[in-house]
Amino acid sequence: MSTTVIWTIAIISILGMILAFVLWLIAEKFKVIEDPRIDEVEKVMPGANCGGCGFAGCRAFAEAAVKATDLEGNYCPVGGNDVMARVASILGYEVKAKAPTVAVVRCNGSCSNRQTVNVYDGVKTCKVKASLYSGDTGCSFGCLGCGDCVAACKFGALSMDPATGLPVVDEEKCTACGACVKACPKQIIEIRNKGPRGMRMFVSCVNKDKGPSARKACAAACIGCGICAKTCTHDAIVLENNVAWIDPAKCMLCRECEAMCPTGAIHGVNFPKPLDKEAVKARIAERNKKAREAAAAAVTKENKGETV
Amino acid sequence: MSKRTFSIGGIHPHDNKISRECPIEILPLPPVVYVSMSQHIGAPAKPVVAVGDKVKAGQVIAEPGGFVSAFIHSPVSGTVKSIGPVKDLAGNGQNTVEIAVEGDEWVEGVDLSGDIVRDFPDDNAAIMDKIRLGGIVGLGGATFPTQVKLSPPPGKKCEMLIINGCECEPYLTCNYRYMLERAEQVVIGTAIIKQVLGVDKATIAIEDNKPEDIAHMEEVVRTLAAHSPKYAGITVLAMQTKYPEGGEKQLIDAVMHRQVPSGGLPIDVGAVVQNVATAFAVYEAVQKNKPLVSNTMTVTGNCLPVQHNCEVRIGTPISFVLERCGGLPDSAAKVISGGPMMGKAVSNLDAATVKGTSGLLVLTEEQTRRMPETHCIRCGKCSDACPMGLEPFLLFRFTKAGMSDELEANAAQDCIECGCCLYSCPAGLPLLDIIRTGKQQVMGIIKARAAAAKAAAAVAGQPAK
Numbered sequence: 084m085s086t087t088v089i090w091t092i093a094i095i096s097i098l099g100m101i102l103a104f105v106l107w108l109i110a111e112k113f114k115v116i117e118d119p120r121i122d123e124v125e126k127v128m129p130g131a132n133c134g135g136c137g138f139a140g141c142r143a144f145a146e147a148a149v150k151a152t153d154l155e156g157n158y159c160p161v162g163g164n165d166v167m168a169r170v171a172s173i174l175g176y177e178v179k180a181k182a183p184t185v186a187v188v189r190c191n192g193s194c195s196n197r198q199t200v201n202v203y204d205g206v207k208t209c210k211v212k213a214s215l216y217s218g219d220t221g222c223s224f225g226c227l228g229c230g231d232c233v234a235a236c237k238f239g240a241l242s243m244d245p246a247t248g249l250p251v252v253d254e255e256k257c258t259a260c261g262a263c264v265k266a267c268p269k270q271i272i273e274i275r276n277k278g279p280r281g282m283r284m285f286v287s288c289v290n291k292d293k294g295p296s297a298r299k300a301c302a303a304a305c306i307g308c309g310i311c312a313k314t315c316t317h318d319a320i321v322l323e324n325n326v327a328w329i330d331p332a333k334c335m336l337c338r339e340c341e342a343m344c345p346t347g348a349i350h351g352v353n354f355p356k357p358l359d360k361e362a363v364k365a366r367i368a369e370r371n372k373k374a375r376e377a378a379a380a381a382v383t384k385e386n387k388g389e390t391v
Numbered sequence: 392m393s394k395r396t397f398s399i400g401g402i403h404p405h406d407n408k409i410s411r412e413c414p415i416e417i418l419p420l421p422p423v424v425y426v427s428m429s430q431h432i433g434a435p436a437k438p439v440v441a442v443g444d445k446v447k448a449g450q451v452i453a454e455p456g457g458f459v460s461a462f463i464h465s466p467v468s469g470t471v472k473s474i475g476p477v478k479d480l481a482g483n484g485q486n487t488v489e490i491a492v493e494g495d496e497w498v499e500g501v502d503l504s505g506d507i508v509r510d511f512p513d514d515n516a517a518i519m520d521k522i523r524l525g526g527i528v529g530l531g532g533a534t535f536p537t538q539v540k541l542s543p544p545p546g547k548k549c550e551m552l553i554i555n556g557c558e559c560e561p562y563l564t565c566n567y568r569y570m571l572e573r574a575e576q577v578v579i580g581t582a583i584i585k586q587v588l589g590v591d592k593a594t595i596a597i598e599d600n601k602p603e604d605i606a607h608m609e610e611v612v613r614t615l616a617a618h619s620p621k622y623a624g625i626t627v628l629a630m631q632t633k634y635p636e637g638g639e640k641q642l643i644d645a646v647m648h649r650q651v652p653s654g655g656l657p658i659d660v661g662a663v664v665q666n667v668a669t670a671f672a673v674y675e676a677v678q679k680n681k682p683l684v685s686n687t688m689t690v691t692g693n694c695l696p697v698q699h700n701c702e703v704r705i706g707t708p709i710s711f712v713l714e715r716c717g718g719l720p721d722s723a724a725k726v727i728s729g730g731p732m733m734g735k736a737v738s739n740l741d742a743a744t745v746k747g748t749s750g751l752l753v754l755t756e757e758q759t760r761r762m763p764e765t766h767c768i769r770c771g772k773c774s775d776a777c778p779m780g781l782e783p784f785l786l787f788r789f790t791k792a793g794m795s796d797e798l799e800a801n802a803a804q805d806c807i808e809c810g811c812c813l814y815s816c817p818a819g820l821p822l823l824d825i826i827r828t829g830k831q832q833v834m835g836i837i838k839a840r841a842a843a844a845k846a847a848a849a850v851a852g853q854p855a856k
Contacts, residue, residue, distance in 0.1 A: 201738045204759065206821045210828045216738050217482030292476070292484065 120173060121145045127169045128162060133237050135160045135260025154179055160274075161238075161258040183277040184259040186240070186252050190271045191287040191303040191348065192225040193247035198300075208234075213268035221300035224290045226250070226271055235266035254281060254353075276331040281353035284329050284336060286311075288348045291324045298346065305348040311340035314367060339363055394599055396631035397641040398648075400778035402811045404634055404732070406600055407561045410691040410698030415568045417702045418715055420492050424467050424706030425477050425743035426452065428486040431528040432535050433459030438488055444471045449498040449682050451524075452488055461536045462526035463488075466684040466704035468496040480709065480728055480742035481735065487743070490706070500680045507575050508678040509618055515587050518677050522587075525676030526683045526746075531555055531637065531666030532733065534747040537673065540665070541587050543658045550661035552593040553646050554581050554670055556608070557630060557637035559598060560730025563750045565687040566667050568700045570597065570604040573671055574611040580670030582615070582622050583677050588663055593625045594646050595667070598632040605629050634732060635809040639664045641778050653805050668749075686746060690716040692753030694723055703744055710740040712751060724756040732810045762819030773812035773822055779805050783812035783822045790829030795836055804833045 124145035132140035136159050138147055148157050154176050159166050164180045171178045197220040205211060209231040217223035228248045233241045240256035241263060243249070250263075254277070264272045271289050286305050290297040294306035307325030319333035320340060327349070329340070341349045342363035351358060429435040434457030446452060446465040453463035469492045476484030497503060512518065523538040543549055554577070558566040569577060578595075585593045595612070597605050608627045615622040628646060635641055640651045642664055649660040657664055665673075668687065675681040683705070690699040690712060699716045709726070713719055719726070727734040729749055737751075773783035781802055789797045803826060812822040 204761065206824045211821070211824045214828050214831060215481070215824075216736070217478075219738070221482075223478070223482050223484065296476075 118149050120149050123173050124148055124170055127166055127173070128159060129166065131161050131237060131258075131260075133161060133258070133260045133262060135258065135262065148174065153177065160184065160260050163258075184274045185254055185257050185277045186259060186261075186263055187273050187275045187283075187285050188226070188250050188252060188271060189273055189285065189287050189289050190226040190249060190269075191350070192220060192222055192301045193249055193303075195247075196301050196303040197222055197225065209266075209268050222290055222292075222297070222304065223300075224269060224271075224292070225288075225301065227269060231266045231268070232263035232272060235262040237262060278331065278336070278353070282336055282351070283331060283353070284334050284338065284341065284349065284351045286327045286329060286348055287350045289326055291326055293325055297325065303347055306346060308345060310343050310345065311349060314339050314343045339367055343367065394629055394631040395645045396633050396636060397638075397644040397778060399780050400776050400811060401633040401635065401641075402776050402814050403632070404561050404814065406632070407693075407731075408564050408567065408600070409562070409693070410689050410700055411564045411567055413564070413568075413698050413700045415565070415572055415687055415700045415702055418704075418707070418712065420467055420495060420704060421707045421711040422492055423472070423708070424490050424492065424704060425708065426463060426466065426488045426490065426706040427477070427479060427743060427745055428453055428456075428463065428488070429479075430463065430534060430705070430745040430747065431461045432533060433457060433461075435486055436460055436463045438474050438486070440465075440471050440474075440488065442471050442473060445469075446471060446490060447496050447498045449501050449684060451682075452490075455536075459536055459539055461528050462524055462682070464526055464682040464684050465490060466706050467492045469493040478739050478742060479745075480737045480739055482738045502679040502681065507579070509575075509579060509615070511579070511583050511586075511621070511677060513586075515589075518583060518587055521677045521680070522673055524682070525672070527669065527672050527676055528683070528746050529666060530668035530672060530686060530747060530749070531639075531664075532729065532747060532749065533639075534745075537665070537669060540663060541584065543588075543663075547658045548661060549588045549590050549658060549663050550592070551647060551663075552581070552585050552588055552590050553642055553662060553664045554584075554593060554595040554667055555637050555639075555642055555664055556595055556597040556601075556604065556667045557642065558601070559632070559634045559637040560732055560734075560750075561634075562691050562752050563689045563730045564691070565689045565700050565749060567601050567604060569667050569671055569687065570601070570608055574604075574607050575615070576674040577667050577670045578608070578611050578615050578622070578625060579678065580672070580674035581625055581665075583673055584663075584665055584670060585624065586621065590663075591624045595625065595627045596630050596636075596642055596646055597627065598636055599629045600632040635778055635807070635811065638778060638807055638809060640807070653802055683746060686744070686748060688712070688744065688748050689750040689752075691750065692723070692755075693758070694720050694755045695753055696720070703748075705746055706743045708741055708743050709737060709751060712744065713740070713753075716751075719753060722755045723753045725754045725759045727752040727754065732814070733808065761821075764820060765818045767818055767820060770817060772815040772817060776811040776815040778809060778811060779807055781806060783816075783826060784820075786826045786829055787820065787822050790825050790832075795829075795832050798829045799833045799836065803830045804837060806830050 125142050128141035130141055136144045138144040168178050199219050200221050201219050203219045207229050209227040209229040212227045212229055218227050226249050230243045232250050233243055238256050238258055240253045241250050244251045259274050261274055288305035290304045297304040297306050305326050309322050311327050312320040312322045317333050317335045319330045321328045338351050338358050341351045342360045436453035437456045438453045440452045447468045450465045451462055452465045455461055469490045472489045472491050474488050477487035479485045527537040528534040556566055556570055581593050595608055612625050630636055639657055643657055643662045651657055651660055672683050685702050685704045687702045697717050703712055726737040728737050767784050777783055786803050806826055810823050816822055
């Protein structure tokens, strides 16, 4: 009886040793030598695997970052500058800080601003709706309201506001990974600089129709009138295809465009004080008056010079 | 012997041809027409008129914007009021010429008499020119410019011309009326296309739910064959009624027992398919010098007191057509441009009709209601119904998961959007709606890949230069 037990233990042990040796041989033969820094980089990554950096996941990003010679073009929007600084220190690259960004919904076609002109009874996703027609309001550029962006957000930063029917971004949670930008078939979501203390200006409309038809479709549409571009003293507003766009790099947050916009398409957010439209308008009028007087004075001076 | 039909898939929806007894009536002119520049597949046409210009019916108002594009003629006489984006029936802005109607004056040379001209010239180049200048596009639904289809690429030979008179879409009856009232013109058009293509065989395929058409067309073909040898080789073929028999690939399978390869064209298997309405339009352009300025559409619906088949000038607002056909009843919930299977819901009733509008179908709330959506039970009914031999339940899942490689491997790009899968699904899944988005994604990927390959080839070719 006891010999059977001993034999069994002995055979199993020897078998185990032989197999362990075979496994070791195979492991040696097919060894994959990987840069240990990949693991280190992956450890400091947020681990969201959101694809916001353009790679399939955090590991793929780490591999690409280790392979690259600098951090140009490789940036984790979720981790932000902190994570990138740690990645840079592991890899010995230079740190490239980026201004923090956030997703901005460029449509203000709420139920009160935009008339519903037909009823959509199809599949409730923006992608399907966009493949069928221009949408249930008169505006063929704005938000379709089925919430594909909300479904795409892995951080729970987006939600549909039942009162307006538009998506709302929770700035605390938004990592600017860009998943919502890709999910939106109407391309109304933009990743913009967060701005100092979150203060930023943007045009909340992407309607490329001409003024009258844009206005007819939505009360808060950008009608491409160009008043904002004329008002802006910092040359920050570009008017293209009947839509204004504010360059965050040039914008000085003076809010003059917001005060002057006839449809209220320009929004300023996170400012400590609400905008006093009349005061700003008076300031602009005063400045314009002075400029006109100065121009007139220059003209008379010139004329005098000629007569003398 | 059982009648011919395509070999895989297909469904048998109730045909509801309630407007079949209504003769084609000519609708009066609207006060204003909106002529879209994107009435065909391919590049939009370029307007050649300016605001304020006086135009006559049949005058060219736009030239082709590319190789695959078509001439567009003024459907009415009057003054050009504006040129710019106007919302089409899906609500998207399309470049449109708006013409205020004044009288009904035609350009010179158009034969407006009802006489039938049976003899046509031997000069194929002249015929092709007339088809091209007449702005003829395929009126079966795809609106592919006809002259492009009639010039096979070098090295490919057409063996058979198929004239599609299946009209497999439920409700629609305008092709049925064509073959009853304008049979002779259709057959002459067929003979003209046959001569241009240089084939000796032409088949007019008609589903067997239209026995009057089959009998009448056979008789007309016999009479014309006796008239001239140019009409020899045209046969009428009765097909088994099954949706989507009128699909180009399905019809070729049914008539010739040949399968168009994935990503291929009918000409790859030696076939050219044209609709009966296109054959009629070719007749009018070649024999009567009349460009494509009007088309025939069925205005129907169970809730409408009177059904109509009417000839309408292109660019007539849909609301005007509906009003002239008795107006929309209170029970109407949805208007569909085209048939119930492949037609598109009209979101903007002020939109104008285009060359390809084949019908306006008015549905009630009850008829448009969707089945509650439940779970796929893997019954395989959609796979059985798919006439392209695809697996819709699989494509549905792949699209939802965003797996574009698998979508392409499972030939999502071959989907003809016929809606058989959706029709047959007992779980009420919106198969086609989802698959269509997957198909669009795959088509985008294929296009981008082709463009990248072209760019790479251009780069590789540069040093050689």
